[in-house]
Every structure is written in structure tokens, then in C-alpha cells.
Amino acid sequence: MHTVKQLSTLAGVSVRTLHYYDEIGLLKPSAVGQNGYRYYDDQALFRLQQILFYRELDLDLPQIKAILDGRDFDLVTALQKHRQALQARIERLQTLVQTVDTTILHLVGEAPMSKKKIFQGFSEAKQKEYEQEAMRQWGEADVKESIQLWNSYSKERQAEIMEEGSQIYQDLVAAMGHGPRSPEVQALLVRWHQHLRYFYEPTLEVLSGLGNAYNEHPDFNATFTAIHPDLPPFLQQAIAHYVDVLETEWLERELGLLKE
Amino acid sequence: MHTVKQLSTLAGVSVRTLHYYDEIGLLKPSAVGQNGYRYYDDQALFRLQQILFYRELDLDLPQIKAILDGRDFDLVTALQKHRQALQARIERLQTLVQTVDTTILHLVGEAPMSKKKIFQGFSEAKQKEYEQEAMRQWGEADVKESIQLWNSYSKERQAEIMEEGSQIYQDLVAAMGHGPRSPEVQALLVRWHQHLRYFYEPTLEVLSGLGNAYNEHPDFNATFTAIHPDLPPFLQQAIAHYVDVLETEWLERELGLLKE
DNA sequence: TCTTGACTCTCACGCAGCGTGAGGGTTTAT
DNA sequence: ATAAACCCTCACGCTGCGTGAGAGTCAAGA
Numbered sequence: 001m002h003t004v005k006q007l008s009t010l011a012g013v014s015v016r017t018l019h020y021y022d023e024i025g026l027l028k029p030s031a032v033g034q035n036g037y038r039y040y041d042d043q044a045l046f047r048l049q050q051i052l053f054y055r056e057l058d059l060d061l062p063q064i065k066a067i068l069d070g071r072d073f074d075l076v077t078a079l080q081k082h083r084q085a086l087q088a089r090i091e092r093l094q095t096l097v098q099t100v101d102t103t104i105l106h107l108v109g110e111a112p113m114s115k116k117k118i119f120q121g122f123s124e125a126k127q128k129e130y131e132q133e134a135m136r137q138w139g140e141a142d143v144k145e146s147i148q149l150w151n152s153y154s155k156e157r158q159a160e161i162m163e164e165g166s167q168i169y170q171d172l173v174a175a176m177g178h179g180p181r182s183p184e185v186q187a188l189l190v191r192w193h194q195h196l197r198y199f200y201e202p203t204l205e206v207l208s209g210l211g212n213a214y215n216e217h218p219d220f221n222a223t224f225t226a227i228h229p230d231l232p233p234f235l236q237q238a239i240a241h242y243v244d245v246l247e248t249e250w251l252e253r254e255l256g257l258l259k260e
Numbered sequence: 261m262h263t264v265k266q267l268s269t270l271a272g273v274s275v276r277t278l279h280y281y282d283e284i285g286l287l288k289p290s291a292v293g294q295n296g297y298r299y300y301d302d303q304a305l306f307r308l309q310q311i312l313f314y315r316e317l318d319l320d321l322p323q324i325k326a327i328l329d330g331r332d333f334d335l336v337t338a339l340q341k342h343r344q345a346l347q348a349r350i351e352r353l354q355t356l357v358q359t360v361d362t363t364i365l366h367l368v369g370e371a372p373m374s375k376k377k378i379f380q381g382f383s384e385a386k387q388k389e390y391e392q393e394a395m396r397q398w399g400e401a402d403v404k405e406s407i408q409l410w411n412s413y414s415k416e417r418q419a420e421i422m423e424e425g426s427q428i429y430q431d432l433v434a435a436m437g438h439g440p441r442s443p444e445v446q447a448l449l450v451r452w453h454q455h456l457r458y459f460y461e462p463t464l465e466v467l468s469g470l471g472n473a474y475n476e477h478p479d480f481n482a483t484f485t486a487i488h489p490d491l492p493p494f495l496q497q498a499i500a501h502y503v504d505v506l507e508t509e510w511l512e513r514e515l516g517l518l519k520e
Numbered sequence: 521t522c523t524t525g526a527c528t529c530t531c532a533c534g535c536a537g538c539g540t541g542a543g544g545g546t547t548t549a550t
Numbered sequence: 551a552t553a554a555a556c557c558c559t560c561a562c563g564c565t566g567c568g569t570g571a572g573a574g575t576c577a578a579g580a
Contacts, residue, residue, distance in 0.1 A: 083360045090353045100343045
């Protein structure tokens with residue numbers, strides 16, 4: 001027989017939770033002393049573990065009670081229904097993420113916080129290279145800002161960001177077969193765009209200019225050709241389309257909705 | 261100037277919501293009559309629409325207030341943080357769905373129909389063979405589950421399944437001339453995959469491991485060599501390709517979800 | 521003018537699943 | 551015997567409102 005405290009540490013829940021489960025009849029103590037103390041045996045511990053398992057699945061307590069009390073209750077059907085509910089929630093959240101993404105892009109495109117900065121962040125040697133690359137296009141002050149932004153991240157964060165970046169390009173290569181305007185590729189470009197924001201705030205014009213540069217600028221082109229020979233022209237087309245969509249479709253719809 | 265009812269129908273919210281937003285200072289009426297009535301102008305309507313927009317994104321009301329009152333608040337950063345939170349919730353829900361799935365499978369396998377013996381479709385001798393074969397690879401618990409699943413089928417169904425199984429291998433032998441990646445062979449592997457699911461739910465890794473085992477594991481190899489001497493290496497190649505395609509399709513679906 | 525019906529207001533409880541005290545008894549170890 | 555640790559029962563708080571209750575107000579028709 002365990003007291004509430006013992007059971008709570010055994011199962012990793014709070015004492016209050018045990019009180020509550022008693023209150024709603026989900027888990028009643030195996031015995032109650034005349035002092036009012038609750039005592040639980042191992043069977044109760046087992047039931048509690050079952051409760052916690054189903055709670056992990058995000059089932060609500062009345063449902064768990066129904067399942068465990070097992071009265072004319074089809075567990076498999078219940079779980080399948082629950083699965084559907086979870087899927088629905090996932091899909092809803094995924095559309096939310098998309099909306100958040102486009103909102104961020106809108107805000108960034110509308111109100112550039114700090115105009116055009118450029119990125120660095122490869123090896124020390126290449127860093128200089130890119131710095132000059134960027135300077136030729138955007139000027140020294142902007143580059144310095146970007147470098148400061150980059151240096152403001154921790155070493156680990158920097159590693160993560162770089163990893164994420166190369167991952168995105170690999171995913172893009174894998175998705176090339178679908179064509180530059182395919183939903184798959186365009187979705188990856190959302191990630192790409194998000195990724196850029198670690199370095200600077202790209203306006204829509206910067207984005208589109210970047211797309212062209214990836215193909216037409218010799219140094220960028222070389223970098224991406226090394227990943228895949230067809231990547232530069234592919235990126236140019238895909239990004240052009242991406243910016244197109246952002247400028248027309250979304251601006252009309254969301255912005256109009258907000259301001260009208 | 262609109263009354264609460266008017267504003268509520270205009271924006272599609274309840275009167276109670278307007279009361280509440282007033283109470284928490286999120287949306288105060290533009291004017292209040294001496295009778296206590298709330299009156300809202302068009303600016304308030306606009307603000308309400310903004311509120312609803314951010315509420316749609318699942319931001320909580322204090323956050324919305326902070327955003328709209330815009331005091332030393334970086335909207336983009338806030339949205340990025342929110343995006344991460346949404347992503348975390350999505351990932352959590354996705355693992356939950358997985359857990360639910362495996363739970364359902366477990367329950368289905370556990371459904372006690374008749375606790376007879378093993379893989380009854382095979383001859384008594386070969387039965388033991390397959391049993392050990394399976395145990396060596398997957399451990400006892402998995403095999404038991406598979407056996408229980410198998411025993412949950414009726415005798416007639418079991419006979420049909422076994423017939424179907426040997427038929428598939430014969431068809432595969434007949435199709436070997438087309439090559440392991442040919443549509444003909446790949447279509448047969450769909451049937452093969454479906455067939456396996458009568459016994460257990462194979463993950464992609466299990467499928468691919470099975471393909472290798474068919475060639476490299478001496479017992480499996482012997483079994484299939486008996487059907488046709490070139491069948492084992494052929495199956496290994498064909499199955500490897502089949503799994504490859506499945507993985508690609510899966511990736512595409514993920515990306516599609518991300519975009520939609 | 522009086523009535524009626526549609527609105528309006530301010531409390532205030534309820535929902536899920538507990539967290540977090542408050543205030544007071546009990547047990548256990550020293 | 552005393553303190554520490556544990557136990558109990560209220561009971562409010564959190565989110566974002568829904569849902570009345572009870573009472574005042576307004577516009578329009580008889």
C-alpha cells in the first residue's frame with residue numbers, strides 16, 4: 001500500500017492530480033484510513049500507469065475512464081476516432097504555420113526593418129570572398145550589419161543554421177523533378193526564405209535579385225553548380241515564380257482583407 | 261457608430277466576446293453612453309478585424325494586445341517564435357498519431373480469437389522453420405503478435421492467403437524477364453507488400469531488411485532458390501527499388517502537406 | 521400613451537485539468 | 551516532546567469565452 005506521496009513519485013504525477021482523479025472517480029484509492037488518508041495498492045498503480053498512457057495520447061479524462069472501465073466500449077474504434085481528431089488538428093496547425101509564414105513575409109516585404117544586409121558565415125577564407133561579393137552589390141555598411149547579426153548567434157546556433165541551409169538545398173535538388181513551380185519546390189522556398197532571415201531582412205526585390213544572382217552571377221553559380229549542375233537555372237525560375245506569387249496573389253488577398 | 265450587436269454581426273463574433281475584450285482592455289468601445297451602452301466606430305471595427313486575424317493564428321489575447329498596441333514589440337520576432345511553437349505542437353501531435361497507430365496494431369494483434377498454434381498454413385515441418393526464422397530476426401514478442409493476428413483469420417481465409425502468397429512468387433518468377441525495376445515486377449511487389457500485412461505491419465526498414473534477407477540469409481535464400489535459382493538476388497534488387505520509391509512518395513506527401 | 525419586443529447592461533457560474541496556497545490534523549523520527 | 555514531513559479539505563485561479571439571471575433602455579406599433 002502506498003500513500004499519495006509515494007504513488008505520486010512512483011508515477012511522476014502530483015499529489016493534487018491524485019486528489020483530482022479520486023474526486024472525478026477516475027482512480028479511487030484502494031483503501032481509506034479512518035484518518036482520511038488515501039492508500040493505493042499495486043493494482044491502483046497499474047491503473048494509474050494506464051491512465052497516464054492514454055493521457056499522453058491527449059485523450060480527455062472521461063474518455064480514459066470509459067476505456068479503462070471498459071463498459072460496452074470499443075477501444076479500437078475510439079482510438080481510430082481519436083487518431084482522426086489528431087490528424088485534423090495537425091492539418092489545422094499546418095495551415096496556420098503557412099499563414100504565419102506568409103504574414104512574416106508580408107511584414108518583411110512591406111516594412112524592411114533594416115534595409116538589405118548581406119550574409120557571410122562560411123569558412124574564414126570563403127567569408128572574405130562572400131564579403132566582397134556582397135559588397136560589390138550592396139555596399140560595406142550593410143555587410144557589416146549582417147556580419148554582426150550573424151556573430152550574435154551562439155556557435156551551436158550557427159552550426160545549426162548552416163546545417164539547415166545545406167539541408168534546404170539538398171531537399172531542393174531532390175525536388176527538382178517536380179518542376180520549379182511545383183508545390184513541393186515552392187514549399188521548400190518558404191524554408192529558404194525563412195533561412196535567409198537569419199542573415200538579413202530580404203525585401204521582395206532582394207529575393208528576386210538573389211534568384212537571378214544564383215544563376216547569373218559567376219560566383220554564386222559556381223557554388224550551386226557544385227551541388228547540382230542544373231541547380232542555378234532551376235533556382236532562378238523557381239524563385240522568380242515564388243516572388244511572383246508573393247507579390248500578386250497573397251498581397252491582394254490578405255492585405256485587402258485586413259485593410260478593407 | 262455601431263452598437264455591440266451591430267459590431268458582432270459585422271465581425272462575426274458574439275456580443276459576449278466584445279464584452280470580454282472590453283473587460284480585458286483588448287478592444288474598448290470608442291464611446292460609452294450615459295446609459296452604459298457601448299458604441300464602436302470604424303477604427304474599432306478595423307482593430308477588431310486585426311484581433312480576429314491574429315486570433316486565427318492561435319495567438320493568445322495578451323500577445324495580440326501587445327502586438328496591436330505595438331509598444332517596443334517586434335512583430336516579426338513574435339511571429340517567428342509563434343511559428344516555432346506551432347511547429348513543436350505539430351511534431352508532438354505527429355508522434356502521438358504514431359503511438360496511437362502502434363497501439364491500435366497492438367490491440368488488434370492481441371485480440372484473442374483462438375489460441376491455437378503457429379502459422380497453420382505451412383506444413384508442420386516448415387512451420388517450425390519459419391517460426392525460428394522469424395524469431396531470429398524479430399524477437400519473440402513480435403512473432404507472437406504476428407501469430408495471434410494470423411490466428412484471428414478464419415480457416416478459409418487462411419487458406420486463401422497462403423494460396424495468394426505462393427501465387428505471388430510464381431508471378432514474380434514469370435515477370436523476372438522484365439527486370440527488377442520494371443512496372444510489372446513493382447506491381448507484383450505491391451501485392452507482396454499487401455500480403456505481408458496479413459501477418460504484421462511492416463515498416464519500410466523491415467521491408468528493406470526483408471529484401472536483403474531473402475538473398476543473404478541462408479534459410480530464406482534456400483526457400484526462394486527452390487522456386488527459381490535466380491529469385492533471391494532478383495528479389496533483393498526489386499524490393500530495394502520498391503522501398504526507394506515508397507520513401508520518395510512519402511517525402512513528397514510530407515512536402516505537399518507543408519505547402520497546403 | 522402604453523405596450524411589446526428587441527436590445528442593452530452587470531454579475532456570476534461553468535468548462536478542463538489541475539496549480540497553488542490556506543488552515544488545520546497526523547505520523548514519524550529524533 | 552517537538553519538529554519535519556506528510557496528510558486532509560476547501561477554494562480560488564488560469565483561457566476565452568457560453569450561457570443564463572435579473573433588470574434597465576430604446577424604437578415602433580396600437
